[in-house]
Every structure is written in structure tokens, then in C-alpha cells.
Amino acid sequence: MKKAADIGMNEWIRLRYVIHDDHGQFFVNDTMLFDIEHMFHGTGEAGGIGLFTDIGSEAFFKDLEIIPED
Numbered sequence: 001m002k003k004a005a006d007i008g009m010n011e012w013i014r015l016r017y018v019i020h021d022d023h024g025q026f027f028v029n030d031t032m033l034f035d036i037e038h039m040f041h042g043t044g045e046a047g048g049i050g051l052f053t054d055i056g057s058e059a060f061f062k063d064l065e066i067i068p069e070d
Helices: none
Strands: 015-020 023-028 031-036
Touching: none
Parallel strands: none
Antiparallel strands: 015 023, 023 031
């Protein structure tokens, strides 16, 4: 499943990623955009998070949380 995000200028956008083993769900403003069954790196991998914006755009990020599953 893949959808386009409905976002506007000068507003906060809520991003949420739910990752469990090799399954990932990706949301923008509580709308699921991607549901990936077999993610590329598989299970047990670790890595970083990258946030960026397009050239000529200005973006601000706040309240980043990483919440591990129990």
C-alpha cells in the first residue's frame, strides 16, 4: 500500500513509524502511507534516523521520541 500525504505549508506534520521485526507501517498525520511486510534489512538490525527537507525549503523538527516495544 502506498499513498500520497496531504500536507500544507506552515503547519506541523505528525510522522509516526511502527516497526516490528521486518514489518513497517508509516503514517503522516495518522494516515497510513506505507505498509511494508518484508523490510530490506530484516530483523535484529540497528541504525540511525535521518530527517531532511528538500533544497530551498525550511523545516523544523521537535519532540522526537523512540519508544521500544515491551
